[in-house]
Amino acid sequence: MSSAKRSLRIELDREEDGRWIAEVPDLPGVLVYGATEAEAVNAAKALALRVLADRIEAEHSAPALIEFAVA
Template identity: 60%
Template sequence: MNYKIDIEQEEDGRYIAEIVELPGVLVYGNSQKEAILKVQALALRVLADQLEQSERFENNLTLSFVAI
């Protein structure tokens, strides 16, 4: 699965990163790098929960994140 990371800088200088395909996966960071790392970590936790609840299943699960 490929997930796009939408990232923008807020007026206060913080960065907001979101993965639209995964509802609720939205984070703030003090830098672009921090926001990207945080959103990837949250996405992995959400996907792990979904796998445990059998909401998603793929034999060969491969994840890819692309910051845009």
């Protein structure tokens, strides 16, 4: 098994109503809202991990280690 890391960038933006949007561009569909920046980042990480878990189950292979970077 490889020990190479894969970094996933989380992009943040703030809506006019004060909500935060967090998106992982490398994983289509990973776009979430949060009341705070931290809530949005945590929700994006959780959804990204769910998407990756679904891919692992479908492909029956383990991914490289994952590191999140907030942009």
